[in-house]
Amino acid sequence: MHRRQLIRTSLGLAAAGALPAGLGACASRPPADPNYPIASDNTAQAYTFDELVAAGSRELGIAAEAVGGAIERIFAEQGDRPTAYIAGEEGAGAVVAGLRYGRGALHMKDLSASQEVFWQGASIGWDWGGNASRVFTLVYGLYHPDMLYRRYPGVEGSAYLVAGLGVNYQRADGIVLAPIRTGVGVRLGANVGTMSYSRQRNILPF
Numbered sequence: 793m794h795r796r797q798l799i800r801t802s803l804g805l806a807a808a809g810a811l812p813a814g815l816g817a818c819a820s821r822p823p824a825d826p827n828y829p830i831a832s833d834n835t836a837q838a839y840t841f842d843e844l845v846a847a848g849s850r851e852l853g854i855a856a857e858a859v860g861g862a863i864e865r866i867f868a869e870q871g872d873r874p875t876a877y878i879a880g881e882e883g884a885g886a887v888v889a890g891l892r893y894g895r896g897a898l899h900m901k902d903l904s905a906s907q908e909v910f911w912q913g914a915s916i917g918w919d920w921g922g923n924a925s926r927v928f929t930l931v932y933g934l935y936h937p938d939m940l941y942r943r944y945p946g947v948e949g950s951a952y953l954v955a956g957l958g959v960n961y962q963r964a965d966g967i968v969l970a971p972i973r974t975g976v977g978v979r980l981g982a983n984v985g986t987m988s989y990s991r992q993r994n995i996l997p998f
Contacts, residue, residue, distance in 0.1 A: 837901045837935075838873035847899075848928045851879035852974050858955040859928070859972065865954055866930055866970045874970075876900045876931035876940075878909060882973075883924045892987070894927060898937055907937050912994050913987035925958075925973040932968040939967060943988040962987050 839847075841863060848859035867873070880896015892913045897906035934940055944962035952959055962969040969987075988994070 838875050839877065839901070840873065841867060844874070844877060844930065847877065847879065848972065851928050852926050852957075852972070854957075854974060858957065862954040862957045862959055862972050863930070866959065866972075870932055870968065870970070872932060874930040874932050876934045876937075878927070878929040878931060878969075880909070880927050881925065882911070882927050893993075895993070896927065896929075898931075898940060900934070900937065903937065909940065909989055909991070910993045911987055911989045912996070914985050928972045930970040930972070932970070933966045939965075940989050941991060942967075943986055944969060945986055 841860075844863050845856050845860045848863060849856040852859055876898060878896045878898050880894055882892060882894030892911075894911045896909055896911075898909045899906050931940070942964055944964045944967075956974065958971075958973040960971060962971070
């Protein structure tokens with residue numbers, strides 16, 4: 793009888809919430825906070841126009857006025873500030889079908905150091921020739937570096953030239969990349985295809 797009364801008493805306390813956590817019914821715990829910024833609290837981590845113009849001028853080796861024109865147009869079209877940028881170099885070539893390989897560094901304000909990143913892509917269309925370019929890519933919607941590494945489908949919208957710089961967009965899962973290219977022979981046709989970003993160099997462009 794004492795044992796039955798004890799069991800009934802314990803069940804009643806558990807139902808009333810009087811038992812300590814871990815006894816009676818399992819207590820639900822809220823998920824742990826992510827250890828990286830999320831969209832709702834990341835406004836302070838975005839780059840300003842002046843910061844990007846200074847970085848773009850330095851990385852591309854051109855006048856601030858030239859890169860500023862391209863960045864200004866991207867800002868106007870995206871309606872927001874980027875959360876990261878990639879600075880690097882790439883080589884590309886095409887005879888109708890084209891290949892593009894690049895290497896650079898991902899910069900985010902909440903990272904203690906930049907991260908090395910590689911990209912490779914393929915394209916098809918009315919395009920031929922080759923080029924070597926410096927690339928300065930504005931990145932929107934990236935709140936953790938691991939989110940970058942994926943395949944980005946073909947360009948949405950038209951590639952265009954601003955002050956001799958080639959600009960186009962790559963989009964996937966809410967992330968928008970806006971590469972600004974300068975160098976020997978800007979080939980806009982080669983931008984229409986797929987681009988894959990990875991932590992290591994991949995020979996296959998897919």
